[in-house]
Structure formats: structure tokens, C-alpha cells
Amino acid sequence: MSATAPGSWGRYPPSKPRQVLHCRDPRTLILPAEPLSCLPFGNGRSYGDVCLNDGGALLCTRKLDRFIAFDPVMGSLRAEAGVLLSEILALVVPQGWFLPVTPGTRFVTLGGAVANDVHGKNHHVAGSFGGHVRAFELLRSDGEHRLCTPTHHADWFRATVGGLGLTGLIAWVEIQLQRIANPWIVAENRRFANLDEFLALNDDYEARYPYIVSWIDCAAQGRALGRGIYMAGMHAPPGLMKSPPAEPRALTVPFAPPVSLINNLSVRGFNRLYYRLPRPARGLTPYQPFFHPLDKLLEWNRLYGRRGFFQYQCVIPPADAREALREILARVAASGQGSMLAVLKRFGDKTSGGLLSFPRPGVTLALDFPNRGRETLDLLERLDEVTRQADGAVYPAKDARMSGDSFRQYYPRWEAFSRHIDPRFSSSFWRRVMADRTSRETTCAIS
Numbered sequence: 018m019s020a021t022a023p024g025s026w027g028r029y030p031p032s033k034p035r036q037v038l039h040c041r042d043p044r045t046l047i048l049p050a051e052p053l054s055c056l057p058f059g060n061g062r063s064y065g066d067v068c069l070n071d072g073g074a075l076l077c078t079r080k081l082d083r084f085i086a087f088d089p090v091m092g093s094l095r096a097e098a099g100v101l102l103s104e105i106l107a108l109v110v111p112q113g114w115f116l117p118v119t120p121g122t123r124f125v126t127l128g129g130a131v132a133n134d135v136h137g138k139n140h141h142v143a144g145s146f147g148g149h150v151r152a153f154e155l156l157r158s159d160g161e162h163r164l165c166t167p168t169h170h171a172d173w174f175r176a177t178v179g180g181l182g183l184t185g186l187i188a189w190v191e192i193q194l195q196r197i198a199n200p201w202i203v204a205e206n207r208r209f210a211n212l213d214e215f216l217a218l219n220d221d222y223e224a225r226y227p228y229i230v231s232w233i234d235c236a237a238q239g240r241a242l243g244r245g246i247y248m249a250g251m252h253a254p255p256g257l258m259k260s261p262p263a264e265p266r267a268l269t270v271p272f273a274p275p276v277s278l279i280n281n282l283s284v285r286g287f288n289r290l291y292y293r294l295p296r297p298a299r300g301l302t303p304y305q306p307f308f309h310p311l312d313k314l315l316e317w318n319r320l321y322g323r324r325g326f327f328q329y330q331c332v333i334p335p336a337d338a339r340e341a342l343r344e345i346l347a348r349v350a351a352s353g354q355g356s357m358l359a360v361l362k363r364f365g366d367k368t369s370g371g372l373l374s375f376p377r378p379g380v381t382l383a384l385d386f387p388n389r390g391r392e393t394l395d396l397l398e399r400l401d402e403v404t405r406q407a408d409g410a411v412y413p414a415k416d417a418r419m420s421g422d423s424f425r426q427y428y429p430r431w432e433a434f435s436r437h438i439d440p441r442f443s444s445s446f447w448r449r450v451m452a453d454r455t456s457r458e459t460t461c462a463i464s
């Protein structure tokens with residue numbers, strides 16, 4: 018991949034777009050000549066290949082960065098699709114508003130947040146991002162500008178929320194913000210000794226807190242399997258430390274070392290230490306480190322070295338969550354792979370709006386793995402066996418390797434979705450998960 022070609026967060030797979038276009042004005046956008054396929058590219062915070070279009074064209078949206086309208090009384094905001102969530106927070110937090118849903122990094126564009134229908138720590142109360150989208154404009158390659166809302170062109174709305182950039186280019190998005198009395202967060206930390214204890218804590222904490230996430234020690238085994246730290250939070254009431262928290266200073270990892278600095282030894286040592294680290298049971302914290310702790314270290318993905326890394330994020334339905342997660346964690350711990358960034362969270366019952374949305378009721382687990390080639394791919398396929406068996410799903414935004422059969426099992430509405438794909442749009446992800454079908458159809462047609 019050329020040094021300047023936009024890539025994905027996991028730095029895998031390598032990808033070389035034939036053309037990179039920077040969209041500045043969606044009204045005058047001219048697509049590259051056929052047969053080159055196109056794909057919108059936000060800020061490349063997807064880990065795998067949903068934002069890649071190897072051999073095709075990327076339509077980079079970061080220059081679509083204008084705010085269009087903000088109503089500080091009602092909290093509705095309309096902005097171009099390349100505006101970052103960090104830029105929205107900087108505008109609205111001082112005026113008493115907050116994003117309805119935020120993922121674990123704020124360096125995500127509005128268009129990317131819609132196209133992956135992202136979720137946050139408040140899924141059990143707020144559902145996913147798409148549930149707070151009031152409208153967007155979709156540009157199709159035939160030149161049509163389609164205004165979509167949950168009730169107008171509703172089928173296009175459902176296909177584009179979580180639609181992985183394949184239904185066209187989102188030009189702007191209008192969302193409903195949530196009111197906050199205070200930008201500070203009242204946070205609570207609690208250690209849990211294993212997976213059973215984590216599952217037992219959820220009912221109590223979910224009733225009291227809108228934001229919940231847990232870190233787990235994915236190297237722990239035996240009776241400590243699934244041990245970790247439960248972190249819950251809520252916006253502080255008015256009066257408590259009202260001044261806006263200062264923007265935290267960030268450090269940058271300057272380059273990717275030839276080999277991953279995340280290895281078996283560093284993972285075990287870090288996890289053991291992190292689990293035992295003394296931390297306040299309850300306290301006030303600025304919203305930035307609570308929601309986006311990793312944003313303090315810019316380009317942290319470089320720590321995994323030049324070969325990059327995989328993230329595996331699955332969701333397991335409630336009935337099988339205990340057994341399936343235990344099996345997944347046991348397989349990870351026995352493999353000696355895995356990392357420091359392991360996250361566990363229960364999704365609530367709120368239905369996601371998109372035909373391909375990932376969030377659904379159950380427990381979601383996200384794990385990072387340095388890319389050790391075949392060894393890692395085999396492990397991830399063994400994790401997929403468990404997820405498939407439990408009727409769960411893997412998140413496309415984090416994926417670079419699931420098979421077409423797995424994808425179609427996880428997303429049974431893929432056929433209804435595929436009728437909405439813009440004929441000029443495609444991605445490395447879509448070609449990968451559809452490759453076996455394309456070759457099967459070709460074989461049938463020939464025979």
C-alpha cells in the first residue's frame with residue numbers, strides 16, 4: 018500500500034485503491050469512469066475491509082466538514098457526513114447537549130457512524146446510532162439525491178443505516194442530541210472475579226447507570242476466566258463541577274515497529290497489573306477519558322507492528338451467552354494470543370434500524386489479536402464456530418476475515434439489503450463475503 022493511501026485501523030488487509038477522490042461538494046461530485054467501483058471512506062476507524070476498495074476508487078468524505086444547522090433549544094443537529102463526532106462534541110457540549118450514542122473513539126465521521134450503525138456504552142438504554150438519525154441525504158450514482166427518514170424512503174433508510182457504504186454516498190446527516198446537565202461523569206468501578214460475576218452484575222447496574230462497559234483479562238484461565246473491571250457512569254447532576262473539562266493532551270505513537278510490541282508476555286504482564294491496579298470505587302471524571310480512553314494515544318494501532326492486527330467482536334444471544342463466551346475465552350487463553358484491549362458489554366433489547374445492523378440482544382465481546390498470519394486466522398475461525406453455533410454474529414466494522422457462509426448466517430437479511438446496493442458501489446469486504454456466491458453463480462451459469 019502506498020504511504021498515503023487511506024487504510025483501515027487494523028492495517029490489514031493491505032489495500033491499494035486505483036483512485037482517491039476528495040469530496041468537497043456533493044452536488045458537483047463526478048464519479049470516476051466505469052468500470053471503476055466506488056466506496057465512501059470516512060476516517061478509516063473501521064478495523065478491517067468495510068472501508069477498503071482494493072483496485073477501485075475511494076470517495077474520501079473528510080472535506081465534507083460543514084455544520085448545516087444546530088437548534089440549541091431542541092437539540093437537533095444537521096451536518097455534512099465528514100464531520101467528526103469530536104467536532105460535534107466540541108460544539109454542543111458547552112451548550113448542554115451530548116451525542117445520543119458514541120463509540121469508543123470520537124474520531125469517527127457522521128457518515129461512518131451511520132454506515133456501521135455504531136453502538137456505545139449506553140446500548141441498553143439508547144440502542145444504536147441509527148435510532149437517533151432523523152434524516153440524511155443519499156447520493157446515488159445516477160445523480161439522484163434521495164432524502165431518507167425513518168418514514169420517507171424508509172426502505173432506503175433501513176438499507177443505508179448499517180449499509181457499509183454500499184447504497185450510495187451520504188451527503189449530510191441530521192441527528193437528535195440528548196440533553197445533559199453537566200459534561201462531567203459520575204463513574205463507578207468494580208472488579209469482578211469471573212464471567213458469572215459479570216453476568217450477575219448487569220441487572221443491578223443497568224437499572225442505575227446509562228453507560229456501562231467492562232474490561233476483561235483475556236489471558237486469565239480456570240476459575241479466573243473472564244475476570245475484569247466493571248465500569249459504569251452517568252452524566253453528573255447540575256452543580257457538580259460545572260466548568261467544561263479541558264481537552265486532554267494526547268501522545269502519538271510515531272511509527273509502526275517491524276514486529277508487534279503486543280505479545281504473549283506483554284499481554285499477560287499488563288493484564289495482571291491492570292486487574293489489580295487500585296482505582297476509586299466512585300468519582301467524578303471528565304467525559305473524554307470515560308468515553309474515549311484510547312484517544313489519549315493517537316495512532317496506537319501502530320503498536321501492533323507492520324503486519325497489523327485483527328479485532329474480533331461478536332454478540333451472543335442471552336440464552337447461550339454464558340457457555341459460548343466461556344468457550345471463546347477458553348480458546349483465546351489456550352491459544353496464547355489475545356491482547357490488552359478486551360471489552361465485554363451486554364446489549365439491550367432495542368431493535369437496530371438497519372437491515373445489516375450488528376447490535377442485537379445479547380452479550381458482546383471485543384478482542385484484539387496481533388496478526389500472526391495463519392495461526393491467528395485459524396484461531397478466529399475457531400471462535401466463529403462457537404459464535405455460529407450460538408446463533409450470534411460478528412461485527413463487519415471490525416472484521417477482515419469472516420467467511421461468506423458465516424456472514425450470511427449472521428445477517429440473514431443480506432439478500433433484501435443487496436437489492437439496495439448502488440450498481441457503481443462495492444467494497445473489499447463485500448467482494449470477499451460474496452466471492453463464493455459469485456463463483457457459484459458463474460459455475461451454474463456455465464454448466
Ligand SMILES: Cc1cc2nc3c(=O)[nH]c(=O)nc-3n(C[C@H](O)[C@H](O)[C@H](O)COP(=O)(O)OP(=O)(O)OC[C@H]3O[C@@H](n4cnc5c(N)ncnc54)[C@H](O)[C@@H]3O)c2cc1C
Pocket residue numbers: 026056057058059060061062063064067068078098099119120121122124125126127128129130132133134135136137138180181182183185186187188311414
Ligand atoms: C478505538 C476504536 C474504538 C471503537 N469503538 C467502537 C464502539 O464502541 N462501537 C462501535 O460500533 N464501533 C466502534 N469502533 C468502530 C468505528 O466506530 C466504526 O468503524 C465507524 O464506522 C468508523 O467510522 P469512520 O468515519 O472512520 O468510517 P470508515 O471506517 O472510513 O468507514 C466505515 C464505513 O462507513 C462507510 N462510510 C463512511 N462515510 C460514508 C458516507 N459519507 N456515506 C456512506 N457511507 C460512508 C464506509 O464505506 C465504510 O463502509 C471503534 C473503532 C476504534 C478505532
